[in-house]
Structures are given as C-alpha cells and as structure tokens.
Amino acid sequence: MDASSKKVSIKTAARVRPCSHGTNLQSSLTIDSENSTIIVKSKNKEYRLNNVFDEDVTQETIYDTVAQPIVYDFLGGINGTIFAYGQTGSGKTFTMNGYKITETSDSPTRGIIPRSIESIFEILNEQSKNDPQFKFSIKCSYIEVYKKVAFDLLQTDSATVKIQASGEQIIIVGAAEFVVTSAKECLSHFKNGWNNRKTAPTSMNRESSRSHAIFMLTLVTEEIQGISVNLRTSRLNFVDLAGSENQKQTKSTGERLKEAGSINQDLSHLATVIRDLEKKDSFIQYRNCFLTHLLRDSLGGNSRTSVIVTVHSNLKFVNDTLSTLNFAENCKKVKNKAKVNVAVSTKDVEAWKTEIQRVQKDKSSLMEEIQQLKEEKEQMEKRQKEDAGTILILQNEKKTLKVEAAKHVQEVNEEKQNLQTQISFLEKNVAEQKEQINALEKSQKEAFEFQLAQMKKEYDLKIKKLSNDLNKANEKEKKREAEIAEMKQINSGLQNDNKQLKEKVQALQIINDQMKNQRDADDNYEQPDICSDNGDLDYVDENEVPIIPTDESVSSGEESDSKENEVPMQASPGSTSHQSNIIRAPNYRLGSEYYRSKWIKHLYIFDFNDKTLCYNYVIPPKNEKSKKAHFICINCKNKHKTNVCATIVSNENGEECVKLDTKKHVCQRQKFEPQTIIYEPDYKLITVECGGKKVERLYVLDSNDKTFYYDYIWNQSAQSYRCSNCVKKKHYSSAHLTKDESKKECCVLSAQKHHHDCKPKKL
Numbered sequence: 042m043d044a045s046s047k048k049v050s051i052k053t054a055a056r057v058r059p060c061s062h063g064t065n066l067q068s069s070l071t072i073d074s075e076n077s078t079i080i081v082k083s084k085n086k087e088y089r090l091n092n093v094f095d096e097d098v099t100q101e102t103i104y105d106t107v108a109q110p111i112v113y114d115f116l117g118g119i120n121g122t123i124f125a126y127g128q129t130g131s132g133k134t135f136t137m138n139g140y141k142i143t144e145t146s147d148s149p150t151r152g153i154i155p156r157s158i159e160s161i162f163e164i165l166n167e168q169s170k171n172d173p174q175f176k177f178s179i180k181c182s183y184i185e186v187y188k189k190v191a192f193d194l195l196q197t198d199s200a201t202v203k204i205q206a207s208g209e210q211i212i213i214v215g216a217a218e219f220v221v222t223s224a225k226e227c228l229s230h231f232k233n234g235w236n237n238r239k240t241a242p243t244s245m246n247r248e249s250s251r252s253h254a255i256f257m258l259t260l261v262t263e264e265i266q267g268i269s270v271n272l273r274t275s276r277l278n279f280v281d282l283a284g285s286e287n288q289k290q291t292k293s294t295g296e297r298l299k300e301a302g303s304i305n306q307d308l309s310h311l312a313t314v315i316r317d318l319e320k321k322d323s324f325i326q327y328r329n330c331f332l333t334h335l336l337r338d339s340l341g342g343n344s345r346t347s348v349i350v351t352v353h354s355n356l357k358f359v360n361d362t363l364s365t366l367n368f369a370e371n372c373k374k375v376k377n378k379a380k381v382n383v384a385v386s387t388k389d390v391e392a393w394k395t396e397i398q399r400v401q402k403d404k405s406s407l408m409e410e411i412q413q414l415k416e417e418k419e420q421m422e423k424r425q426k427e428d429a430g431t432i433l434i435l436q437n438e439k440k441t442l443k444v445e446a447a448k449h450v451q452e453v454n455e456e457k458q459n460l461q462t463q464i465s466f467l468e469k470n471v472a473e474q475k476e477q478i479n480a481l482e483k484s485q486k487e488a489f490e491f492q493l494a495q496m497k498k499e500y501d502l503k504i505k506k507l508s509n510d511l512n513k514a515n516e517k518e519k520k521r522e523a524e525i526a527e528m529k530q531i532n533s534g535l536q537n538d539n540k541q542l543k544e545k546v547q548a549l550q551i552i553n554d555q556m557k558n559q560r561d562a563d564d565n566y567e568q569p570d571i572c573s574d575n576g577d578l579d580y581v582d583e584n585e586v587p588i589i590p591t592d593e594s595v596s597s598g599e600e601s602d603s604k605e606n607e608v609p610m611q612a613s614p615g616s617t618s619h620q621s622n623i624i625r626a627p628n629y630r631l632g633s634e635y636y637r638s639k640w641i642k643h644l645y646i647f648d649f650n651d652k653t654l655c656y657n658y659v660i661p662p663k664n665e666k667s668k669k670a671h672f673i674c675i676n677c678k679n680k681h682k683t684n685v686c687a688t689i690v691s692n693e694n695g696e697e698c699v700k701l702d703t704k705k706h707v708c709q710r711q712k713f714e715p716q717t718i719i720y721e722p723d724y725k726l727i728t729v730e731c732g733g734k735k736v737e738r739l740y741v742l743d744s745n746d747k748t749f750y751y752d753y754i755w756n757q758s759a760q761s762y763r764c765s766n767c768v769k770k771k772h773y774s775s776a777h778l779t780k781d782e783s784k785k786e787c788c789v790l791s792a793q794k795h796h797h798d799c800k801p802k803k804l
C-alpha cells in the first residue's frame with residue numbers, strides 16, 4: 042500500500058430508535074432506507090445521508106455498513122474513527138456497545154465495538170496464520186471526557202489525561218495502553234473501562250452516559266515485501282458521545298444541570314468545528330475543547346471517519362431530531378485526507394531513499410503545519426489587535442461615561458443642596474407656625490377654663506338652691522303624707538266606730554224584735570206538761586233566752602240576721618200533735634256550745650231516719666240550775682217565738698230519756714253540726730308585728746293534715762277570731778279561745794265550715 046492520501050468525505054448514517062414499549066406515538070419521520078433519505082414531516086425537511094436505518098435494522102447491518110469499511114482500512118494502516126452522535130436516550134451506546142456489556146460473541150444485539158474487536162483479531166490472526174512473516178501488535182486504551190477533563194477509564198485511580206501534538210500526530214499522555222493479544226483480552230479491558238464510566242439516570246434514559254467515551258486501538262503491523270519491511274501504524278477511535286439534552290424540557294437541576302451544560306457546550310463546539318471545516322480558509326479552533334483537540338485527525342485530518350447519528354421518531358423531540366440531522370448533514374460535507382501510515386521500510390538503499398523521501402514529505406507536511414500554526418498565530422494576533430481596538434473604544438466610552446456620571450453626580454448634589462435649603466426653610470416655617478399654634482391653643486385653653494369655672498360656680502349655686510327647694514318640698518310632702526295617714530287613721534277609726542254603732546243598733550233592733558216576739562208568744566203560750574208543776578217556765582223570760590245564731594243566719598253571713606223562716610210547720614216524725622213522746626238514746630244527744638263567752642247546754646233530737654238532721658234545744662241559762670233539765674227548741678223560739686220543750690227524765694227502769702213536748706215544731710230540722718273543740722297543740726295563738734303594730738294570729742291546724750293550718754285574725758266587732766281567707770270571700774268561719782267545762786284551755790271552732798275556696802296553708 043502506498044502512503045499517498047486522497048480526500049474522502051466523512052461517511053454519515055442515521056439510525057431511528059424504536060419507540061419504547063407501551064408508547065404508540067405517531068412517527069415524526071418518513072424513512073426511506075433504500076434512497077438513504079429521512080424526512081422530518083412537520084418541518085418538511087429532507088436529509089440525504091450515506092445510510093438511513095429504520096427501527097428494524099439489525100446490529101449486524103449497522104456494523105457491516107458503518108463500521109466494517111473503517112475496520113478494514115484500519116487493518117490496512119489507515120486511521121479510523123466511528124462516532125455516535127445524538128440526543129440522550131436515542132441509542133448511541135446501544136449502537137456502539139450493544140444491549141449489554143456482558144453479551145457473548147453469539148449475541149445478535151452486540152454493538153459496533155465488540156463486533157469490530159472480534160473482526161480485527163479474526164482477520165489479523167488469519168493473516169498471520171497465512172503469512173508467517175506477518176506480525177502485528179495491538180494496544181488498547183480507553184478514556185472519557187467529563188466536564189471538560191479527560192480521565193483514564195482503564196486505571197482505577199481515575200488519572201487525568203492530557204494531549205500533546207507532535208506534528209500531525211496527537212499523543213495522549215497519562216492514559217494507560219494495554220497490549221492485547223486476543224479479542225477476549227481486548228474485550229475484557231473494554232468492559233472494565235466501561236464499568237468505570239460516569240453514568241446517571243436522566244428523564245430520557247435510566248442509565249445515561251454523562252461523559253464522552255473514546256475507546257482506542259493502536260495497531261502496528263510488520264510486513265516483509267521483498268527486501269523491504271513495511272511497518273504500519275494506525276489508530277481506530279470508537280467515540281460514544283454523551284447525549285445532547287434540551288435542558289428546558291428535562292428540567293434537570295444541580296449536578297445534572299452542570300453536566301448537561303458541559304456536554305452541550307462540547308457538542309456545540311464539535312458542531313462549530315465541523316461547520317467551520319466546510320468553509321474555506323476558516324481557522325479551525327480544535328484546541329478550544331479537549332474533544333475536538335483529541336479528534337482533530339478524525340475531523341478533516343488523517344483519518345477515515347464514519348458518523349452514525351441516532352434519533353427518536355417521537356414528534357415531541359422533533360427539534361432535537363432536526364439538530365441531530367443537521368449535524369450529520371454538516372459532517373457529510375467534511376473531507377478527510379486519510380493515508381496509510383507506513384512507519385519504516387528498511388532493507389536496502391531504495392528503501393532508505395523511499396524513507397528519506399517520506400521523511401522529507403513529513404518535513405514538508407511539518408513545514409505546512411508550522412505555516413498553518415503561524416497563520417493561526419497571525420489570526421490570533423489580528424484578533425487580539427481587533428480586541429485591543431475594541432478595548433480602546435470601550436475604555437474611551439468608559440471615560441466618557443465616567444465624566445458624564447461625575448457631571449450627573451454634581452448636578453444631583455447641587456439639587457440635593459437646594460432641596461436641603463428648601464427643607465430647612467420649610468422646617469423653620471413649620472417651627473414658627475407650631476409656636477403660634479401653641480400660643481393660640483394656650484390662650485384659648487385659659488379662656489375656656491375661666492369660662493368653665495364661672496359656669497361651674499353658677500351651676501353649683503343653682504344646684505344648691507334647687508336641692509334646698511327640693512328638701513323643703515320633700516318635708517312638705519312628708520308632712521302632708523303624715524296628715525293624710527292621720528286623717529286615714531281617724532277615718533278608719535270613725536268607720537269602725539260607725540260599723541260598731543251600726544252593729545249595736547242592729548243587735549238592739551234584734552233584741553227589740555225578739556223581746557216583742559217573746560211578749561207576743563208569751564201571750565199565746567200553752568204551758569207544756571213537763572213544765573206544769575209550777576205552771577211557769579223560768580227560761581221563757583225573754584231576757585234570759587239566749588239569742589243563738591241559727592245555721593241559716595250564719596250561712597247568710599250575718600250573725601244576728603233573724604229572717605223569718607218561710608217553711609210551713611211540720612210535725613216531727615214519731616211525734617204527734619199535743620202528745621208527749623219519750624225519746625231514747627241514740628235518738629238524742631246532750632252537748633255544750635260556746636256562745637258569747639258562755640257554755641250553753643244543748644239537746645239534739647235526731648231524725649229517726651237521718652241522724653244528720655236534728656232539732657236543736659237549749660237550756661235557758663236561768664233554768665240551768667233546775668233539777669229538771671228543761672230544754673227549749675231554739676229555732677222555734679228564735680224564729681217563731683214558739684216554745685217547744687223537751688225534758689231529760691228517767692223512765693220506769695231508771696234509764697235516762699227525753700220527754701218531748703206535745704207541741705209541734707214550727708221550725709225545720711237542722712243539719713247536726715256541733716261546734717268543734719280543740720286543744721293545744723292543735724291550735725296556737727301567736728303575736729306578730731304588722732306595720733309596727735302587734736297583732737294576734739290564731740293558727741288552727743287542719744284536722745285532716747296537721748302540717749297545714751288555717752290563719753285566724755281577731756275581729757273586734759265580732760269578738761271572735763275569723764279565718765283570714767274566708768273573710769276575703771265574705772264568709773265568716775270563726776273561732777273562740779276559752780276554757781271548757783273542766784276549765785281546760787281550748788279553742789272552739791264555729792259550726793260554720795271554711796269557704797270552699799279557702800285552702801289551708803303549709804305550716
């Protein structure tokens with residue numbers, strides 16, 4: 042093979058990644074693999090590359106189409122580079138390495154690198170087998186560029202790696218080179234290196250490469266041809282670039298954001314270098330970035346280069362797809378000058394001559410490079426000069442701005458001074474006005490206080506006068522009230538007197554009537570048999586007959602009301618007119634009733650059929666001491682002025698009985714309701730204060746429930762105690778305090794029952 046070189050364009054291929062499982066999205070791309078075209082539908086943009094692969098392409102096809110030609114050239118002594126470029130998660134690593142780093146040699150998903158390694162060793166082994174003169178040695182090294190710093194992936198201490206340029210050659214300093222004798226050995230280093238690579242999960246890829254990884258194979262072959270020995274040296278770079286990332290879309294933060302920034306800068310510089318390579322006479326700034334510096338040969342230099350771009354078909358990533366395809370299109374325009382790197386041919390003079398020629402050529406290419414560097418230097422100086430001009434302009438602008446700023450500051454200061462003068466003037470004014478206001482307030486306050494004091498004095502005097510007047514009026518009022526009370530007292534005394542007088546007049550009237558009736562009766566009186574022994578009745582003396590209130594008179598509410606009984610006279614049962622009649626117990630009963638401070642003996646002759654009805658007889662006080670107890674019916678006497686008598690006698694057996702008068706009763710039988718006599722503690726007389734006066738109250742316990750009592754008040758005119766509740770209903774149930782016949786203190790309750798609305802009080 043000769044060392045002459047010819048310009049060859051970078052080969053470009055595009056691979057469309059299949060959609061993830063479960064996503065059934067419409068493709069944004071139209072892929073025509075046959076014509077090697079890919080159309081971005083939404084942008085209506087068509088790209089024509091060397092190869093276009095759809096989702097179904099196999100790893101084998103990719104290797105055969107993209108990598109194999111480069112591998113063959115590499116074996117022939119020509120430098121080669123295979124790039125994978127594309128958005129994160131689009132399948133670069135899958136294309137370069139395969140599905141898994143641990144895949145075996147028969148796995149169909151193995152990527153370009155394992156396939157290349159296997160193929161290289163297979164061919165070289167085959168060749169050395171066929172040609173015993175043929176010798177080869179292979180070294181491998183593996184580095185990554187992370188955040189603009191390069192590290193050796195085959196050394197665990199993560200040593201940093203530097204680049205040195207020697208003529209056309211790029212020498213990597215600090216990266217370990219391992220001599221490998223078999224594909225297995227080589228793959229083992231590759232896998233170790235890969236495991237040291239920096240990865241992290243991104244929104245697009247669970248295991249995203251966060252660095253650019255470059256796996257390098259350096260091959261030296263020795264081939265004897267006649268008298269000459271050809272030493273060929275070639276390098277093959279496998280470049281798996283870190284994925285470009287739309288930072289707005291991925292919303293990464295912190296370390297991920299820094300990584301993404303650095304990756305995007307590197308890729309953008311790579312794109313700039315490739316764009317500049319199209320332009321003629323353009324200065325290419327390889328050295329500005331480690332990646333471009335390292336791959337200098339591969340980009341427009343001594344190398345056969347293939348770029349495979351990977352894209353997503355998802356419409357969501359259409360902008361990234363466009364940018365990736367633009368990159369591929371630009372790469373396509375870059376032309377490299379690849380040549381066979383024959384190191385030495387040493388066998389005879391011819392070979393030396395050829396070597397000299399080669400060295401001279403190298404020299405002239407070095408001169409060219411020197412020239413190129415000089416030009417670069419000149420351009421840089423030119424740029425520096427331009428920059429210096431710009432700096433001068435900027436300095437002048439700065440000076441002008443400074444002067445303007447100083448002016449402005451002065452103006453502001455002056456204005457500030459003016460304002461301060463105005464402020465102090467205003468402050469002075471304000472202070473003066475404040476003083477005036479204070480003085481005014483003070484004088485107003487004094488005047489107001491003086492007025493207030495005057496008014497207070499006047500009011501005090503008025504109030505004093507008014508309170509004096511009021512006191513006088515109160516005293517007058519009191520006097521008037523006392524006079525009224527006195528007059529009321531006199532009036533009530535007079536009323537009482539009047540009432541008492543009336544009562545006395547009524548009583549006298551009754552007595553008068555009774556006496557008159559008595560006289561009339563006496564005139565007509567037929568002497569009963571029982572009284573005939575002396576032919577004269579003591580008790581018919583009208584002065585001696587007690588005026589005892591009948592039930593009817595009591596129930597009418599007037600103690601001495603002696604209305605005539607309108608009921609016609611009836612004969613009592615069991616008695617006949619003008620016939621004497623003997624009554625035995627229990628048809629009669631003797632008793633005593635208290636009347637006008639005296640105990641009067643009573644004889645009750647009961648109805649034979651109804652023992653609740655009786656005729657009520659009394660002994661006239663005058664006859665009390667007589668041996669024969671002659672009783673007289675008080676109703677007949679009082680109402681009809683008729684003497685109907687009854688006498689207590691003994692019959693032939695010595696038994697006590699009552700002998701009745703033969704005279705008919707002119708009254709009717711009354712209800713048998715004798716007075717009730719009670720003893721302490723069934724009653725209690727107490728004295729209570731009432732309106733400053735001492736008043737007697739008689740409490741009589743309820744016979745049914747002795748926790749209740751009736752309240753009686755002394756009534757002067759009636760000379761008895763009266764139930765205070767019944768009085769309100771004009772109903773007069775009364776009580777007397779006296780001594781019974783055995784001289785024991787007792788309380789006599791009138792036969793008159795309490796009014797039906799009168800309820801006893803709780804004790």
Ligand SMILES: Nc1ncnc2c1ncn2[C@@H]1O[C@H](COP(=O)(O)OP(=O)(O)OP(=O)(O)O)[C@@H](O)[C@H]1O
Pocket residue numbers: 057058059096127128129130131132133134135136140243246248249250251282283284285351
């Ligand atoms: N053609 C393909 N067929 C099947 N699976 C694929 C294909 N391309 C990519 N994948 C899968 O998609 C995932 C992401 O792929 P990969 O890691 O190769 O992307 P990448 O471009 O290298 O991403 P990054 O730049 O983030 O490292 C992986 O799980 C990979 O196995």
